[in-house]
Amino acid sequence: MARETGAPLATGALRRVKATPRLEGFSRRARAEALRDVIAPRRGWARRIEGARVVMIDDVLTTGATLNACAAALHAMGARRVDALVFARVVPPEDHDFE
Numbered sequence: 001m002a003r004e005t006g007a008p009l010a011t012g013a014l015r016r017v018k019a020t021p022r023l024e025g026f027s028r029r030a031r032a033e034a035l036r037d038v039i040a041p042r043r044g045w046a047r048r049i050e051g052a053r054v055v056m057i058d059d060v061l062t063t064g065a066t067l068n069a070c071a072a073a074l075h076a077m078g079a080r081r082v083d084a085l086v087f088a089r090v091v092p093p094e095d096h097d098f099e
Helices: 028-034 065-076
Strands: 014-016 039-041 053-061 081-089
Touching: 014 065, 028 065, 039 065, 053 065, 065 081
Parallel strands: 053 081
Antiparallel strands: 014 039
């Protein structure tokens, strides 16, 4: 997408600072707790992110915990706005209209 739009690509702006368990089956609250203080900015990227509009791209949105953690880290770096594009969303069973 960066190539098509001409926007800069910043795949290295964030880093995982500690391992997390596999989050499959975790509740929304448990996922958020597992990701607390896990995502941090990489040294040297704040200058590039500060004041920028950032678009994160993810393959699957489950509860949003990972995207929220990344967005919080980007805002801490001074991002003016953080948006997310996802290719698929996991719909919780309680949201299904069919049985």
